[in-house]
Amino acid sequence: MEILVFLxxxxxxxxxxxxxxxxEFQEPYAILGTGVGVLVVVFLFYFLITRGNxxxxxxxxxxxxxxxxxxxxLTSALxxxxxxxxxxxxxQKTGEPYLGSSYAIMMxxxxxxxxxxxxxxxxxxxxxxxxxxxxxxxxAGSLCANMSVFITGIVAGKYGSDIRPAFxxxxxxxxxxxxxxxxxxxxxxxxxxIGGYNAQQxxxxxxxxxxxxxxxxxxLLGSMAFTILRGLVALDSPLEACSIYxxxxxxxxxxxxxxxxVMMVHLFFYGLPxxxxxxxxxxxxxxxxxxxxTMFFAGAMIQCQWxxxxxSLHSRTTAPFRIPNDVFWTVFAANLLYxxxxxxxxxxxxxxxxxxxxxxxxxxxxGLPNSEEKDxxxxxxxxx
Numbered sequence: 001m002e003i004l005v006f007l008x009x010x011x012x013x014x015x016x017x018x019x020x021x022x023x024e025f026q027e028p029y030a031i032l033g034t035g036v037g038v039l040v041v042v043f044l045f046y047f048l049i050t051r052g053n054x055x056x057x058x059x060x061x062x063x064x065x066x067x068x069x070x071x072x073x074l075t076s077a078l079x080x081x082x083x084x085x086x087x088x089x090x091x092q093k094t095g096e097p098y099l100g101s102s103y104a105i106m107m108x109x110x111x112x113x114x115x116x117x118x119x120x121x122x123x124x125x126x127x128x129x130x131x132x133x134x135x136x137x138x139x140a141g142s143l144c145a146n147m148s149v150f151i152t153g154i155v156a157g158k159y160g161s162d163i164r165p166a167f168x169x170x171x172x173x174x175x176x177x178x179x180x181x182x183x184x185x186x187x188x189x190x191x192x193x194i195g196g197y198n199a200q201q202x203x204x205x206x207x208x209x210x211x212x213x214x215x216x217x218x219x220l221l222g223s224m225a226f227t228i229l230r231g232l233v234a235l236d237s238p239l240e241a242c243s244i245y246x247x248x249x250x251x252x253x254x255x256x257x258x259x260x261x262v263m264m265v266h267l268f269f270y271g272l273p274x275x276x277x278x279x280x281x282x283x284x285x286x287x288x289x290x291x292x293x294t295m296f297f298a299g300a301m302i303q304c305q306w307x308x309x310x311x312s313l314h315s316r317t318t319a320p321f322r323i324p325n326d327v328f329w330t331v332f333a334a335n336l337l338y339x340x341x342x343x344x345x346x347x348x349x350x351x352x353x354x355x356x357x358x359x360x361x362x363x364x365x366x367g368l369p370n371s372e373e374k375d376x377x378x379x380x381x382x383x384x
Contacts, residue, residue: 005064009067017086073111074116102317103153118139140181149266202355213282294345298343309336
């Protein structure tokens with residue numbers, strides 16, 4: 001099924017080419033109507049071809065339809081960068097002109113490549129009746145962060161006075177991943193929930209004897225400090241440190257397009273509490289929520305930082321807002337480390353989850369050898 005979805009998604013190129021050559025489809029309200037109509041047709045296509053063996057997971061249709069729109073986003077980014085021509089001229093003029101900003105171009109590359117790969121992987125697992133909850137949470141974090149920053153940035157930035165009817169299509173791509181995230185969070189986990197001897201041993205070790213976790217705590221504390229600094233810059237704090245950082249390190253935070261400022265505010269109010277919660281989760285054993293939230297946040301952070309770093313380096317960002325040459329590698333390295341920290345944390349939680357499990361002692365457990373065979377971990381749940 002994933003091969004069919006992949007091939008059918010490229011029919012988006014035919015739709016774009018036809019609209020680009022037919023003036024009657026290039027008016028603002030015609031673009032909105034056509035966009036809604038195309039999405040409905042794509043949904044009906046997948047609904048009809050799966051009637052004989054319908055998927056048990058409704059998110060299948062979301063992933064299939066979004067795979068189609070991934071090709072549209074990738075085409076938009078490639079055309080704005082001058083790599084291809086003749087597909088999106090009309091949309092650049094009367095559809096969504098803010099897609100030509102450097103941040104939006106990098107966002108479209110992420111959607112057209114990374115999200116498309118995730119959709120195909122999740123469709124494959126749904127078709128094979130396999131669990132995909134962990135990957136789904138990563139996707140939900142990525143797309144929720146993507147669209148919340150994108151929509152807010154349009155309204156708050158320089159394009160807020162030039163909103164066209166096609167803008168309202170973006171809420172479809174915000175509400176569905178929010179629904180998907182809620183659905184995935186409330187499903188039974190596909191990983192162990194309870195640990196026995198091995199979990200008890202891991203949770204009896206103080207932080208000083210867990211060097212990996214100790215390093216992660218230091219990295220999280222550094223990320224919290226970085227989040228606070230850039231959040232205060234975005235909020236126009238008069239502190240001297242904020243002024244110095246803005247002028248000498250990341251002037252891109254004040255790019256009039258608005259996306260960088262909105263992203264920093266999002267991270268300040270939503271990311272900062274989560275970073276603090278992760279520090280707590282590394283210190284306090286038995287925090288079973290760590291496996292879900294670290295994966296969700298990793299998806300959100302890596303998407304945001306991809307668009308932020310790429311946007312600050314893109315040729316469409318004017319010179320005054322680019323990273324100064326004398327501090328380029330310092331700022332670049334700081335942003336890479338900032339993006340990598342949640343990903344490393346998520347990998348650590350999922351590769352060795354014993355510290356984050358609930359311990360359920362059994363009679364005669366004391367003195368058992370430290371082996372996987374003697375452990376009391378329950379078998380994995382399967383997604384419903």
